[in-house]
Amino acid sequence: MSSSHRISRLVLLMSTLLALHGAEAQDRSGDAGNPADVRSLPAVKFLALNTKEIVTARLYDDRGDIDPYTAEALSHLLRDIRRQKEITINYRLLQLLYKVAYHFNASEIEVISGYRRPTHWSESRHVKGKACDFHIPGVDTRDLAAYARTLGQVGVGWYPRVDFVHLDVREETYYWVNRSRRGQHGWNRPLKRQGGIELDRHWEPGWDLPGFTPPFPEAIKEAMDAGTDQRLAAIQKQRVEERRKRRMKEKKASSKSDAGGPGDVAAK
Helix, strand or coil, rough: CCCHHHHHHHHHHHHHHHHHCHHHHHHHHCCCCCCCHHHCCCCEEHHHHCCCCEEEECCCCCCCEEEEHHHHHHHCCCCCCCCCCCCCCCCCHHHHHHHHHCCCCCEEEEEEEEECCCCCCCCCHHHHHCEEEEEEECCHHHHHHHHHCCCCEEEEEEEEECCEEEEECCCCCCEEECCHHHHHHCCCCCCCHHHHHHHHCCCCCCHHCCCCCCHHHHHHHHHHHCCEEEHHHHHHHHHHHHHHHHHHHHHHHHHHHHHCCCHHHHHC
C-alpha cells in the first residue's frame, strides 16, 4: 500500500474515532469541536490568481480517502508557472487548506503561490511542495493567520500589506509577520510561539480534519494572539543587516572585477 493510501486510511479512521469521542473531548476542554464527516464535505473552488485557472473539487472521496485525482489537479494548479514545473503537493498541506476554508465557511481560496523550483533560496518549503501563499475572499488576513497558527506543526507568515498568508507544514511551528510592500524584500519579524510549541507537543493527524478543535484552549488563544518575539526579532534584524552588507560587498567586488581589462590580468 502506498504512503498516500496509508494517510487516507488513517484520516478516515481518525475521523470516525474523533466523531465517536467528540462529546468526551468537549467535556475535557469545553472548547473542542467535533470533526466533520470528510465524506460529505462540500467542494472548494481554488483560483490561481496568476493564471486564472480554477479547480473546484472535494478533497475527500466517498470512502473518506484523499482523492488522488483532486490532489493531482491541485498539484498542477499550484505549479511553478514561470518554469511550468510541478511536483505532488504535500497531502497534509491540502488537508489544512480545506480545513481553513471549512472553518471560515468559505467556498473559495485564492492562491498566490504554491510550488517553486529551487533557486538561491532552496530552504523554502515552497520548493518541496509543502507551502502555499493564499487568501480567502471576504476574510481578513489577520484573522486567517491567527486561525492558521492554531493548526499545530505549521509555519505561518502574515503579509498584511500584500494581503496574503503563507502556510506550510513542518515539524516545529514557527510564526512571523512581514510588512513589506509589493516588490520589496522585507524581513520576517518572528512572533512568539509558546502556544504553538504546546500544540506541537500534542499534535495528532486527526487534528487536520475540518471542524476539529484541539482540546487546548489556552495554547490556542496564545497562538492566535502571538505578538512579536523581541529577542528573536533583534537577532533576525541583525542577520538581515549582515546579509545586506555582504551582498553590497560582493556586488562592489564584482563591479571592480568587471572593470578590469586584459592588462590587469597579465600584471598579476
